[in-house]
Amino acid sequence: MRLDGKKILVADDEIRLSQLLAMFLGEQGAIVETVHNGQDAFRAATMHRPDAIIMDLNMPGVNGLEAIRSLRMTLSDTPILVLTGYCTKEHFAQALEAGATKCVAKPPSLATLTDTISQLLEDAEEKNNSGESDD
Amino acid sequence: MREVPVNMLKPIAKLPVAVLHKSGIIILQANEELNDDVIATISDSGTDMVYFAEAGERIDELRRELTHVALPLTDLTPGESLTRSLYDNSGQLLLEEGTAIPSNFAASLQRRGMDTIYFRKPPEQIEPAVARSLRADIEKVHKGESDVAPKEVIEQLEKIELKMADADDLDAAKLEAKINGLDKIEIKPGKDPFEKQIKTAKERGPATEKEKRNFTNAIEESLADIKTIYTTLADGGGRSILPLIDKVATRALAGLIQNRELLMLCGTTDSPEEYLATHSLAMTVISVNIGTCLSYDAAQIKSLAYGAMLSDVGMLKVPKEIVSKNEKLSPSEYAEIKRHSAYGLDLLQSISSIPEEVPYVVYQSHERANGSGYPCGKKDVVVHPFARIVGASDIYTSVCAKRPYRDAKLPYEAMEQLVLMCGKRLLNPNIIKAFLKCNSMFPVGSFVRLSDGSGARVVAANPEDYMRPMLSLLTDTDNNSLTEPERLDLLENKDITVTQAIYRNDMAIPDDPMIGF
Numbered sequence: 001m002r003l004d005g006k007k008i009l010v011a012d013d014e015i016r017l018s019q020l021l022a023m024f025l026g027e028q029g030a031i032v033e034t035v036h037n038g039q040d041a042f043r044a045a046t047m048h049r050p051d052a053i054i055m056d057l058n059m060p061g062v063n064g065l066e067a068i069r070s071l072r073m074t075l076s077d078t079p080i081l082v083l084t085g086y087c088t089k090e091h092f093a094q095a096l097e098a099g100a101t102k103c104v105a106k107p108p109s110l111a112t113l114t115d116t117i118s119q120l121l122e123d124a125e126e127k128n129n130s131g132e133s134d135d
Numbered sequence: 136m137r138e139v140p141v142n143m144l145k146p147i148a149k150l151p152v153a154v155l156h157k158s159g160i161i162i163l164q165a166n167e168e169l170n171d172d173v174i175a176t177i178s179d180s181g182t183d184m185v186y187f188a189e190a191g192e193r194i195d196e197l198r199r200e201l202t203h204v205a206l207p208l209t210d211l212t213p214g215e216s217l218t219r220s221l222y223d224n225s226g227q228l229l230l231e232e233g234t235a236i237p238s239n240f241a242a243s244l245q246r247r248g249m250d251t252i253y254f255r256k257p258p259e260q261i262e263p264a265v266a267r268s269l270r271a272d273i274e275k276v277h278k279g280e281s282d283v284a285p286k287e288v289i290e291q292l293e294k295i296e297l298k299m300a301d302a303d304d305l306d307a308a309k310l311e312a313k314i315n316g317l318d319k320i321e322i323k324p325g326k327d328p329f330e331k332q333i334k335t336a337k338e339r340g341p342a343t344e345k346e347k348r349n350f351t352n353a354i355e356e357s358l359a360d361i362k363t364i365y366t367t368l369a370d371g372g373g374r375s376i377l378p379l380i381d382k383v384a385t386r387a388l389a390g391l392i393q394n395r396e397l398l399m400l401c402g403t404t405d406s407p408e409e410y411l412a413t414h415s416l417a418m419t420v421i422s423v424n425i426g427t428c429l430s431y432d433a434a435q436i437k438s439l440a441y442g443a444m445l446s447d448v449g450m451l452k453v454p455k456e457i458v459s460k461n462e463k464l465s466p467s468e469y470a471e472i473k474r475h476s477a478y479g480l481d482l483l484q485s486i487s488s489i490p491e492e493v494p495y496v497v498y499q500s501h502e503r504a505n506g507s508g509y510p511c512g513k514k515d516v517v518v519h520p521f522a523r524i525v526g527a528s529d530i531y532t533s534v535c536a537k538r539p540y541r542d543a544k545l546p547y548e549a550m551e552q553l554v555l556m557c558g559k560r561l562l563n564p565n566i567i568k569a570f571l572k573c574n575s576m577f578p579v580g581s582f583v584r585l586s587d588g589s590g591a592r593v594v595a596a597n598p599e600d601y602m603r604p605m606l607s608l609l610t611d612t613d614n615n616s617l618t619e620p621e622r623l624d625l626l627e628n629k630d631i632t633v634t635q636a637i638y639r640n641d642m643a644i645p646d647d648p649m650i651g652f
Contacts, residue, residue: 038555038558039551039555042551042554042555042558043551046551046576046602047633047634047635048634049602049632062555062558062559065558066555066558066559067555067558068558069557069558069560069564070554070555070557070558071558073554073557073564073567073568073571073601074554074571074576074601074602075602
């Protein structure tokens, strides 16, 4: 399976959607943790070091943009995929500026989601490997 | 002669007899003091046993007993070549190393009434060099040279010249107008970063018992000094207080040079009774640590220490019942708390001369990067960098402290709050990154659970990776306390990660506040 053994953190305050994503990614072999606000996302990412993070923007307390900016201070390489209902160019640009790796409109087609996540994981791994060979 | 293991030594104000090292060298004379510092010094030298002379015992006999091995004459085999020189009971050389034992040797000694001869123990066994340097260290302790850093370091730090504020800048109204009129506040790090003088934990290795004791003493002294500073200022006696402020600042800088991690330990205080003083000291040590990571020079770090120490001085003018209230403050009470920034400027006027940065820190440390702070709602560009540093230290140390209305939070939670506040653009990320460099995401001194189940204490940050600090393992994977803490550098052990921040009480470990360091 394409996401075999990959740890993925899903942060979305729509509980039904995050459960659905967890189920779907789980079927692809991923180990998924779900949280529902930005602060929990930051803590889960710090303590559990996911291979990738899927992040909603509109969350209570610490929102997605704020969580991404915070995460980028400590975890520079973990890919962060923003999944948002706000799909204007401005919103996407804001998310990328905060440090998101890629943005996808909500609701995503499940095929697109798998492709995007796999691609992000591959890119991260490649970057990581090339970084190591530089040592 | 009485053998006493070093870990059984108890303080004695005036020794009745001399104390010897196994090399026969006297490390303490009769009438000298055996105090905790001396005991720690002996222990740090690696000595595990000392020897007390007994009343009437002659030191030279005692010395021979310690340094020589007796051998019955009957053990000598005539014709055999000696591997070591032989002595008699008065220390006279009988036969040199390498000589063959004459056939009539034993008989001639016996005729002289001798039945025992002696070998000298080799130096590597009795370590006279250790004893000599130990004696020198003990003399230093007796002379009182046991501050956090060597005397010359402290003398040099005392000499640092600070640029003092103009008289105008000590007039609260004029100063307030001046600060509020600026459209940019910038200071550049000096040419000679103070951080260059600081050894890293890796270069230094674990702290000695003596060093830990010196730090404990220095922190207690600083706390007492800060209490004096605050009570003197509250009584309007600011004019005489500058030397004492300088003493505390100097000690903080000396602590940074000697062991910045031990210094950082008192940044997470826990004393609601003496909150103003402990909080002031905590802000000082955290601020100077952040300051060094931003490449400021010694004079800049010193005035930063002054500013941090005095930043809450305005609280002295806020009614006590508001400051120590146990419940949520009413809007008018909160408004009064916010006035302490301006009150602080009034109080500074009573100090005749103060480094020029200090009023900025006192007045601006509660401003926020996006302009949502107080007293003026100024954005970062018009807030003095030192005020931003002290502002961040203030939040961190407050979260870590136990307050009348809540328990102390985990240092990790405090660090998390700072990083999330950067995400919300309330704090400047460069300041928090500097803090992460010396404290890591899992703060120095805090306790953590690791991915393999073992428990550890963070003993130093690795500036290369905020998530992989240097640890001391304290418990094994079954939560059993280890007999000796073991160093574990997460930077070199990438298969292990921190998975949880925990309270000290979550581990069954000895009650030593500096355990692991």
